[in-house]
Amino acid sequence: xxxxxxxxxxxxxxxxxxxxxxxxxxxxxxRILAGLARPFSGELxxxxxxxxxxxxxxxxxxxxxxxxxxxxxxxxxxxPTAHTELLGLGDLLDVPVRxxxxxxxxxxxxxxxxxxxxxxxxxxxxxxxLDAEGVSLLETLTHDHCTHGGIAVIASHQPFRFDGLETMxxxxxxx
Amino acid sequence: xxAVWQILWRDLARLLPGSTRAGGRGGTLLPLLFFLAVAxxxxxxxxxxxPLLARTGGGVxxxxxxxxxxxxxxxxxxxxxxxxxxxxxxxxxxxxxxVIAIRTLAHWLSFGPPLMIAAIPASALLGIDGxxxxxxxxxxxxxxxxxxxxxxxxxxxxxxxxTGAALSGLLLIPLAIPLLIFGAGALAGDSGSAIALAGAIxxxxxxxAPFAGGAAIRASxxx
Numbered sequence: 001x002x003x004x005x006x007x008x009x010x011x012x013x014x015x016x017x018x019x020x021x022x023x024x025x026x027x028x029x030x031r032i033l034a035g036l037a038r039p040f041s042g043e044l045x046x047x048x049x050x051x052x053x054x055x056x057x058x059x060x061x062x063x064x065x066x067x068x069x070x071x072x073x074x075x076x077x078x079x080p081t082a083h084t085e086l087l088g089l090g091d092l093l094d095v096p097v098r099x100x101x102x103x104x105x106x107x108x109x110x111x112x113x114x115x116x117x118x119x120x121x122x123x124x125x126x127x128x129x130l131d132a133e134g135v136s137l138l139e140t141l142t143h144d145h146c147t148h149g150g151i152a153v154i155a156s157h158q159p160f161r162f163d164g165l166e167t168m169x170x171x172x173x174x175x
Numbered sequence: 176x177x178a179v180w181q182i183l184w185r186d187l188a189r190l191l192p193g194s195t196r197a198g199g200r201g202g203t204l205l206p207l208l209f210f211l212a213v214a215x216x217x218x219x220x221x222x223x224x225x226p227l228l229a230r231t232g233g234g235v236x237x238x239x240x241x242x243x244x245x246x247x248x249x250x251x252x253x254x255x256x257x258x259x260x261x262x263x264x265x266x267x268x269x270x271x272x273x274v275i276a277i278r279t280l281a282h283w284l285s286f287g288p289p290l291m292i293a294a295i296p297a298s299a300l301l302g303i304d305g306x307x308x309x310x311x312x313x314x315x316x317x318x319x320x321x322x323x324x325x326x327x328x329x330x331x332x333x334x335x336x337x338t339g340a341a342l343s344g345l346l347l348i349p350l351a352i353p354l355l356i357f358g359a360g361a362l363a364g365d366s367g368s369a370i371a372l373a374g375a376i377x378x379x380x381x382x383x384a385p386f387a388g389g390a391a392i393r394a395s396x397x398x
Contacts, residue, residue, distance in 0.1 A: 036262055036396055052266055056259030060185075071185055075178045075267065116267070 001040060002028055003173040010153070012119070013164070015146045018155040020170035026155035027054065029170065030122045033153060048151075050120035053113045055128070057105055059097045066093030069111055078115040087111050087137070102129035110138065121145060121152040127160065178269055179277060186281035190247065192289050206243035207289050213239040214297035225302045232301030233311045237359040239297070240290050240315060244322040245347055249340035251282060251330035252392070261392055271389035275327055279384050283323035291315050310366045317370050318358035321377030324384035325350045331388035335395040354380075 002025030010016055018026050031037040032044065034052045059068035066084075073079065084090055087107045092100065100108060106129045113121065121142065127135055142152050143162040154160050192204050217235050218228055252275075255261060264274055291312055298308045325347055333343045353376050361369035 034262075034266060036265060038397070049268075050266060052262065054259065054262075056257070056262070058259040058263040060189075061258070071181060072263070074181050075269075077177075112263075 001175045003170060004175055006042075006170075006173045008168065010151045012149040012151065013146050015142065015152045015162070015165045016154070017160050017165050017167045018153060018170055019157065019167055020174075021157060024170050024174055026157075026170055027124050030054075030124050030153065030155050034122055046120065048120055049116070049118035050122055051113045051116040051118040052122045052124070053109050053126055054124040057097065057109050057112070059108060059112065061098040062096055064094050065089065065097055065100065065108055068097050069093075069108065069115065072112050073115050076116045078117060083111050083114045086141075087114075088134075103131055103134060106130055107134065110141075114141070119150050121150060123152065123154045123156070125156050125158075126154060127156055127158045178267070179273065182264075182269070182274060183277050183281060186278055187284060190251075190281050190285035192285065206246045206286050207293055209246060210239045210243045210290055210293050211297060213242070214300045218300060218302075228302045229304065229307070232298065232303045233307055233314075233362040234359050235301060236294055236297055236303075236311055237314070237318075237355055240286075240294075240319065241322065241348070241351055241355065243290060244286055244319070244326050244351075245344045247282070247285070248326055248330045248333075248343040248347070251278065251327055252388070253330065253334040256334045256392065256395060262396075271392045272385040275331060275388035275392070276385040279320075279324050279327045279381060279388075282327055283320050287315070287319035287323065290319065307362065310361050310370070313366070313370050314358040314361045314373060317374035317377055318354045319377075321354045321373070321380040322347075322351060324377070324380035325354075328380075328384045328387045328391070331391040334392070 006029065008016060018029060020026055028037060030052070032039050033046075034050060035044070036052075058072075059065070060071070063071075069084065084093065087110055089104070089107055089111060092104060092108075097105070097108065106126070110126070113123075123142070126138055130138060139160065139162045142154070142160075143164075146152055146162075146164065154165075192207055214235065217232075221227060221231070261271060261274065265271065294311055294315060295308070298311065303311065326343075329343045329346045329350070333346070336342060354373055357369045357373035357376065361373070363369075
């Protein structure tokens, strides 16, 4: 058992930063919120679709980035190049995913997640590999998402700052 | 519905023979080449005895088909599970069962029809006559969907294991025995009912595969 007694409620526009040291269970909490793992006990309700960003890209490694993102865009019904320019991926669309750097891979995963257009964002260590400009870009994007009525849960051991972001120290609930 | 076509399209692009998407290794052609290699080497191994070749040739085609179906098992499910594709599909409400059903179809299309075509030159190499070739082809048509279903189920079951590739081959062979008995057994006479039985087994396997495979993928998330 990683944690117990965790209780949280987020409404439209709400944002929560789940903080805590490595191994405390931040990713597990996010996977439970996503419905991909089951809590030992407890209840979870949500309204609206959610999208998850974790360390796995879910993009075909040997495909050019544009085509790999296009696969998800056609499923999600978004414009193929939506957000790629904004995320600084415009010049990389012809580059196979396996040649991308760590930070570029994170940006590609963000493009996939934003393209899903779901109201709830679950971000698992979204800052890993991002440079300073990328971090502030992601903070702005998340802030915009929340001011437009979205919900964001960010699990990160690194600081994440924008107005209206609450912080939960998962260590307080650790077993 | 469009998601189903997108996933089928991606699966086919990854699995069909000649596809360059399998990591650029050309791995998708290997099962076919392997099949033809077995058919080429077999006459050299047993000697130039035409009646013996014709009598055993159909069985050799079946064994070669079985082995060709095993070759792509390790890249059927495991890479997508590792890269988070199944999680992302689940978040979009696309069930594991649907994905496995689509993959079974794509896997069959990638080796079933190509093997049936390759069986024609193979039959020439083995000295099989036209009537026997017809029974072999009908048997392959009835049996290969079942082989595809077993293959995808086992690929899903072993996806989380480190030694999955070797293990899945070992697991597939015993499960394929009923298909081999009736599919290849059609060559021994009374071909109609044997092929019908092979087809029936195939249908059962194809019906079970999505549920078994989907459950296996969900179970691998818990671990």
